Amino acid sequence: MAKDSKLKSDWRDMLRAKVMRNEAVQVLRSNEDGSLEVELPFRKRWFMHKPINLIFPFRKGKKIRLDPIGAEVFSACAQKRTVESIVDWFAEEERLSFHESRMTVSSYLRILMQEGLVAMERRKK
Amino acid sequence: MKETGAGTVLSSCIWQGLGISIPPEWEILRFRKDYRSGFLLWADRYGYRFQLSWQRQSSARNAREVCTDFLGKSSLAGEGDSSRRVKDRIWEGVESRKEDRTEQRFFKILPRERCLLEAVVVDKNRVKAKLMDEILDSVTDVPPGEQGEQAWRGFGMDFEVPYEFEIHKCSVLPGSTTIDFVEGGEQPSELTYCRMGMVAHWMRGGLENWWESQWQKRLTKVVHSNFVNKDGIDILVEERHLKPEGAFGKLRRTRRLFSCLWIDSRDGRFYRHSFQRIGKSLEMDFSKVGSLSGGSGFTTKGIMEEVFHGEG
Numbered sequence: 001m002a003k004d005s006k007l008k009s010d011w012r013d014m015l016r017a018k019v020m021r022n023e024a025v026q027v028l029r030s031n032e033d034g035s036l037e038v039e040l041p042f043r044k045r046w047f048m049h050k051p052i053n054l055i056f057p058f059r060k061g062k063k064i065r066l067d068p069i070g071a072e073v074f075s076a077c078a079q080k081r082t083v084e085s086i087v088d089w090f091a092e093e094e095r096l097s098f099h100e101s102r103m104t105v106s107s108y109l110r111i112l113m114q115e116g117l118v119a120m121e122r123r124k125k
Numbered sequence: 126m127k128e129t130g131a132g133t134v135l136s137s138c139i140w141q142g143l144g145i146s147i148p149p150e151w152e153i154l155r156f157r158k159d160y161r162s163g164f165l166l167w168a169d170r171y172g173y174r175f176q177l178s179w180q181r182q183s184s185a186r187n188a189r190e191v192c193t194d195f196l197g198k199s200s201l202a203g204e205g206d207s208s209r210r211v212k213d214r215i216w217e218g219v220e221s222r223k224e225d226r227t228e229q230r231f232f233k234i235l236p237r238e239r240c241l242l243e244a245v246v247v248d249k250n251r252v253k254a255k256l257m258d259e260i261l262d263s264v265t266d267v268p269p270g271e272q273g274e275q276a277w278r279g280f281g282m283d284f285e286v287p288y289e290f291e292i293h294k295c296s297v298l299p300g301s302t303t304i305d306f307v308e309g310g311e312q313p314s315e316l317t318y319c320r321m322g323m324v325a326h327w328m329r330g331g332l333e334n335w336w337e338s339q340w341q342k343r344l345t346k347v348v349h350s351n352f353v354n355k356d357g358i359d360i361l362v363e364e365r366h367l368k369p370e371g372a373f374g375k376l377r378r379t380r381r382l383f384s385c386l387w388i389d390s391r392d393g394r395f396y397r398h399s400f401q402r403i404g405k406s407l408e409m410d411f412s413k414v415g416s417l418s419g420g421s422g423f424t425t426k427g428i429m430e431e432v433f434h435g436e437g
Binding site: 010011012015068069084094095096097098099100101102103104 | 150154168171172173281299300322323392393394
């Protein structure tokens with residue numbers, strides 16, 4: 001018989017968490033295929049000012065290209081909203097079941113968080 | 126779909142010869158595909174709710190004995206204090222506390238192949254008792270049909286598989302499910318049932334062009350390809366020969382692949398029902414290729430036979 005004792009049986013907390021965009025992120029271009037190019041500005045360090053930056057032109061930020069699904073999820077984070085509402089919206093948009101949408105959205109949110117494009121606020125019980 | 130006394134509409138699922146009715150919003154999140162011993166685990170939107178496990182050719186004499194064994198093991202593991210016996214009409218059960226939830230396990234033995242069933246209610250307080258009774262009552266043995274066909278229903282597909290075929294691979298990803306069945310013997314055959322979502326993101330240039338782009342031109346030859354309209358749906362019915370690859374490819378035999386592909390108008394998903402076998406010149410028995418039906422209820426039953434009749 002299946003061993004299920006170690007399963008996390010509930011993911012309500014994750015669904016209640018609120019997602020918000022990093023306001024510093026700038027949208028550079030939205031492409032025809034639905035993909036998006038965004039830039040996340042770097043924090044200016046002491047050596048990145050004049051006159052050093054005249055000799056070494058430092059990059060202003062990190063450019064990231066989001067594929068069409070990543071762009072959809074990123075756009076959905078424009079207002080501060082819960083993961084559950086994003087999952088519901090994505091399921092309706094893509095005609096997916098709830099868990100298909102949940103798995104897709106959560107894996108994209110993980111990538112967006114790793115890149116610093118969005119942040120998640122977890123609610124206390 | 127079946128309406129229960131509690132007013133809940135349940136949808137049926139058939140997997141490895143076992144049938145069960147489950148609320149339609151519950152989805153299978155974990156499974157084991159084996160015939161002899163396996164399980165299915167369902168979840169609603171907030172958590173796991175129900176698991177059905179099976180073990181065929183079980184040595185257990187009766188469900189009561191299994192319950193006693195389970196209680197004995199729990200007691201040895203130090204969980205005995207919180208466990209107690211419960212009884213459903215036809216199931217023997219045990220209830221125990223697990224951290225912050227109350228878990229119920231029910232056991233039953235189906236006479237055919239001495240199949241021991243274990244139904245686990247992951248958190249008793251999150252499922253209504255009446256609904257749980259309906260679910261437990263709905264668990265049935267689904268033997269093969271008169272022609273030996275096996276019925277399967279799950280992951281949004283409803284399909285029939287000839288008796289000789291066994292499940293080989295089952296890949297379930299978000300928005301993409303592919304289930305392969307194989308038949309052993311001298312000319313191994315393969316049946317594939319596939320359902321994929323988010324079509325607009327990956328299918329470019331229409332169904333026919335996309336399908337063609339999946340194959341290497343030098344290794345494949347289209348023998349027959351046309352659209353058949355059935356129940357208002359355009360189905361691409363195709364036969365293609367696949368040449369073997371590799372250094373010794375020329376010594377190996379060509380495979381014939383028969384496929385029915387379509388995009389369902391109701392759920393917008395892509396469906397594929399394929400049958401593959403070795404050898405170009407062998408006679409085909411299209412009555413043994415099973416069938417697949419998708420979201421709108423349309424079925425591929427008889428389509429291959431109709432289109433390729435006389436060409437085998």
